[in-house]
Structures are given as C-alpha cells and as structure tokens.
Amino acid sequence: MRRLILDHALLAHGWARNVGLDVEGGTIAAVHPDASAKDRERVAGITLPGLPNLHSHTFQRGMAGLAETRGPEGDSFWTWRQVMYRFLGKLTPDDVEAIAAFAMMEMLEGGFTALAEFHYLHHDADGRPYADIAELSGRISAAAGETGMGLTLLPVFYAQGGFGGVAPTEGQRRFINDVESYARLLEGARNAVAGLDDAVVGIAPHSLRAVTPESLRDVVAMAGEGPVHIHIAEQVKEVEDCLAWSGQRPVAWLLDHAPVGERWCLIHATHLDPEEVRCIAASRAVAGLCPITEANLGDGIFKGIDYLAAGGNFGVGSDSNIEISASGELKQFEYSQRLKHRARNVLAGREAQSTGRSLYEKALAGGAQALGRRIGAIAEGHRADLVVLDADHPDLTAVSGDRWLDSYVFVTGRAAIDTVFVAGEPVVRSGRHLNRDTIRGRYTKAMTRILA
Known part of the structure; x- marks a missing residue:
C-alpha cells in the first residue's frame, strides 16, 4: 500500500x-x-x-501544423481531411506507436490522466489488414503502457464513404471493415489491452455517414456493457447530407434509431436544434466536446448554455491534438460561449460560483462516465x-x-x-x-x- x-x-x-x-x-x-x-x-x-480525455486520434499529433497554409479555395474541415489522408498514408506501425506515445506523454504533462482513444487507423497503407488485424490497436496499447496513460480503447467501425452507402475513397482504405472483420478486430483489441491494468474496450461507430442503419445495430450489439462513442453533427454539410438521406438531422435520427443512453458519448454534437439539445440532455449521454480542435477546424460553436441549462453532461477531449492541454480545452469552451453571447462567466451556472471549478468538476464527471472507468474523483x-x-x-x-x-x-x-x-x-x-x-x-x- x-x-x-x-x-x-x-x-x-x-x-x-x-x-x-x-x-x-x-x-x-x-x-x-x-x-x-x-x-x-x-x-x-x-x-x-486527473481530468479524463474523452476523445483523441493520437496519430494526428504528428500532422499538427501541416494544414495551416491557405489553399486556392476556401479551407474547411473537408480540405483539412485531405491533408490528413495524405499524412496517414505514410505511417508504419512503429510510427503509430511513436506518435501515440508522444501524444500521451504530452497529455499527461498537460493534465489528462486517462484517455478514450477513438482509434480508426487499422490497416496497412494499401488497405489490407495486417496479419494481426489488431496490430495497430496493440501499438496504442503499448504506448499507453510505456507512458502510464489510463486507457479506454475504442476501435472504430468505418464501412462506407458517405450517407446512403457511398463507396469509401482511396484515402479511407486504412479504416474500412465489414461487420465480420470488425468483430475480429474488436476481439484483437481486447487481447491487446489485456496486459494493461484497468483498461477498458468500447466501440465506436465512426459517424452516421460511415455506417448503415443495419451495421450500426450490429456493432452496437457488440459493446456489451462498454462505452459507445460516435462522431455526430460536427459539420453543417453533415447535417444537410443526413437530411437529404433520411429526412432527419443526425442527432434526431440517432436518438430515434439507437439505444442512446448513459454509456454513449456523442462527439462534437456541434449543430443542434433546440429539441436535439433537450433530447441529448434527457438521454443522459455525454456530449464529447473538443473545443480547441473544433475552433481549429472551423466546426462551429456548441450550444453550451442551453445544453447545461437542460442538465446535460459533457466532457472534453483533445481530438486532433493540435494543442494538448486539459485546462486549455475548458478555457476554449468558456471563451467560445463568451464570444457567441457577448457575456462573461456564462458556464458557471449560478451567482458567485467559480467558472473554473464548475467547468472542471463537470468535465471530471462527464469524462469518467464516457470512459467507463472509476476515475475523476x-x-x-x-x-x-x-x-x-x-x-x-x-x-x-x-x-x-x-x-x-x-x-x-x-x-x-x-x-x-x-x-x-x-x-x-x-x-x-x-x-x-x-x-x-x-x-x-x-x-x-x-x-x-x-x-x-
């Protein structure tokens, strides 16, 4: 002892x-x-x-700063994504492990003590699985073991390139699995973290644009009692495309077609209407906010005041790891609301309450819930x-x-x-x-x- x-x-x-x-x-x-x-x-x-980090793609730490040059047209999340595809095409398993360890080290130095790694880089550069389909999950696990980072590993299910069964692009070939190969990947990921103390494995359907309704149902069933994370409503185009496909906005569709509850973490959830704000809060799911990345990508501003007023749970993550700072994510969240509403101390909740403490304690609770671990207190x-x-x-x-x-x-x-x-x-x-x-x-x- x-x-x-x-x-x-x-x-x-x-x-x-x-x-x-x-x-x-x-x-x-x-x-x-x-x-x-x-x-x-x-x-x-x-x-x-220690603050939980509920959302990260550790390999993206290596491309931090590579997408900050203006292109010939209006830059956006979608043009940034092309830079990311070119970068990941060069990565070997050794590179993935080295970058993950460096990112986790910086997280620990920056005040995060546990990580939910939303891990969607699975295959070799040509899109073929490694001999061990969970090779890169093992590299993430090894990085966590070396650094001491507490780990919730979330192997990502990614099957298509857009709503309605659009075929994946060449840049997405390292991500792609069908339901059967994903089941093998998930089993391999569980084996990969077996040597880590207190590690958790959950599942992560990448987004509604990357799955079908049927495959979403099938992979959610694989979660057991583990956490379920999904990107949702990050971009206006995503909302428009979902409306065109289904007649519903992404969050509304998800809440109507999946068993969203306390084990779920809805990453970004940037573009919500008032009913979606109310329904996410009522579901007791966690809104997974990544304010520094959301600002860097020009995603938009989360409806923080309305969501907290409805009793919603949230936590923060470092996502693209453009800047790794637990306190910085909380500051950026508050500052985004100040800019939007032209007011100060807007997320504290009540008179005479410390904004710093209010943000920190709420992010502790939401982060621990999202990671499915007894942490955060x-x-x-x-x-x-x-x-x-x-x-x-x-x-x-x-x-x-x-x-x-x-x-x-x-x-x-x-x-x-x-x-x-x-x-x-x-x-x-x-x-x-x-x-x-x-x-x-x-x-x-x-x-x-x-x-x-």
Whole structure:
C-alpha cells in the first residue's frame, strides 16, 4: 500500500487540507482529511483529480501544423481531411506507436490522466489488414503502457464513404471493415489491452455517414456493457447530407434509431436544434466536446448554455491534438460561449460560483462516465489519478480554494502542473514525463522520416 498525504486537495465536498490517501493496487482504498503526516509520503502542492480525455486520434499529433497554409479555395474541415489522408498514408506501425506515445506523454504533462482513444487507423497503407488485424490497436496499447496513460480503447467501425452507402475513397482504405472483420478486430483489441491494468474496450461507430442503419445495430450489439462513442453533427454539410438521406438531422435520427443512453458519448454534437439539445440532455449521454480542435477546424460553436441549462453532461477531449492541454480545452469552451453571447462567466451556472471549478468538476464527471472507468474523483474506490499544481507558482501563491482552479484554467494552464500520478504512481515530475527523453527521441526520428 502507498500512503500519501496531500497538502491541499479537491474532494467531492470541496477543498481539504492534509488529506491522507491509502492507495492499493492503483485504487484509493481510503481518504483521511486532516490526517497526520507520520509515515506518509508528502505530496506538496494543490492536488486535483486527473481530468479524463474523452476523445483523441493520437496519430494526428504528428500532422499538427501541416494544414495551416491557405489553399486556392476556401479551407474547411473537408480540405483539412485531405491533408490528413495524405499524412496517414505514410505511417508504419512503429510510427503509430511513436506518435501515440508522444501524444500521451504530452497529455499527461498537460493534465489528462486517462484517455478514450477513438482509434480508426487499422490497416496497412494499401488497405489490407495486417496479419494481426489488431496490430495497430496493440501499438496504442503499448504506448499507453510505456507512458502510464489510463486507457479506454475504442476501435472504430468505418464501412462506407458517405450517407446512403457511398463507396469509401482511396484515402479511407486504412479504416474500412465489414461487420465480420470488425468483430475480429474488436476481439484483437481486447487481447491487446489485456496486459494493461484497468483498461477498458468500447466501440465506436465512426459517424452516421460511415455506417448503415443495419451495421450500426450490429456493432452496437457488440459493446456489451462498454462505452459507445460516435462522431455526430460536427459539420453543417453533415447535417444537410443526413437530411437529404433520411429526412432527419443526425442527432434526431440517432436518438430515434439507437439505444442512446448513459454509456454513449456523442462527439462534437456541434449543430443542434433546440429539441436535439433537450433530447441529448434527457438521454443522459455525454456530449464529447473538443473545443480547441473544433475552433481549429472551423466546426462551429456548441450550444453550451442551453445544453447545461437542460442538465446535460459533457466532457472534453483533445481530438486532433493540435494543442494538448486539459485546462486549455475548458478555457476554449468558456471563451467560445463568451464570444457567441457577448457575456462573461456564462458556464458557471449560478451567482458567485467559480467558472473554473464548475467547468472542471463537470468535465471530471462527464469524462469518467464516457470512459467507463472509476476515475475523476479523489474518493474511495476510484483510481488514484492525481494532477498536482505548484503552489509556489506566481499565479497561485497569493490565492486559494476555487481561485486556484480559476487561475489554472484561465491563466497559467499546463505551466502550473508539477506532478502527475496515474494509479498512485508518479509519471510526471517537475512538469516533465519521467521517460520524456526516450519518447521524444523516437518521435523525432519517426517524424523526420515521415516529413522528409
């Protein structure tokens, strides 16, 4: 058993001092506020529950910055996607693992302690499956093992190129499976994570444009009790195409044709009408928001005020990994609402409530739900995933309590992070991952070859 004492910690009921934690097998066995420091390992600073990252494509970390040159026509998500297809065509399994490890390392340094990897890069560059159909799932698992990242792996089912059974494009050939091959892929993914402590495998129909109603039904049935994630209503064109195909908007169609509930995470859900806002909230599914990527791609602005007023659950993810920062995703979410509504502190919920704390605690709960794991709280029975802020940082030293979170989210960001624990073990010290040099070296070598 590891016995810690935290100088300051955010517990379920609020801030506490001298918090004793008993950690056994990576899980918090007991919490003792106002504990004695005797025979305990001191954790100096301000300890927060680690934030879950509910949506990422780790391979896209390698293409960050490659799509920021203006093209001959109006740039959009759809032109960005062509850059992505060209990039992924060059990736070997070793590259996938190296980039995933680098992205996970940056996530840990940036305040995320668990990841839902929406993993849709499955096959070789020519579209043929590897001898082990789950080869690249194994590489994601290996990266998680090396970095210490808590993992929910979501193998993606991707079968067509657009609504109504449009054939996949050449750029999508590394993604494609039918229902039978996907079942083998899913079994392989479960085998791949078997050596990781506390890993979860769910399923991820990529989007309504990438599946048929029949295949969606079949793959959802494979989830068991695991999480189900799906991209939905990210782009206006997606909404228009879904209307043309089905006569319904994407979220409305999904809610009418699938058993959407607490195990589901609807990624982006950017373009909603008022009834869809109300119905997602009522379903108790999680809205998976990726505000930095959504801004980078020009997706649009989520209806945050209306959704939270309806009691909706949300979490945040790093998606394309153009910038990896747990606090940055929360800040971007709030700032998007401020710009849209020309107001301030709009997501706090009530008078005198800290915006930073409100965002952080809601994202903890929604992220933990979306990942299907006992995380997101410093509480008995939860994984001991902790982010420790430097109490001596100039932006934190003169404030306390909720002001710590406001400063972390809106001012200091990842520069305030000193130590990160996953399952009670330190993986980041003084803001640096313990294996940073090795992981960075392998990533640099891979990227030098890819971009040559």
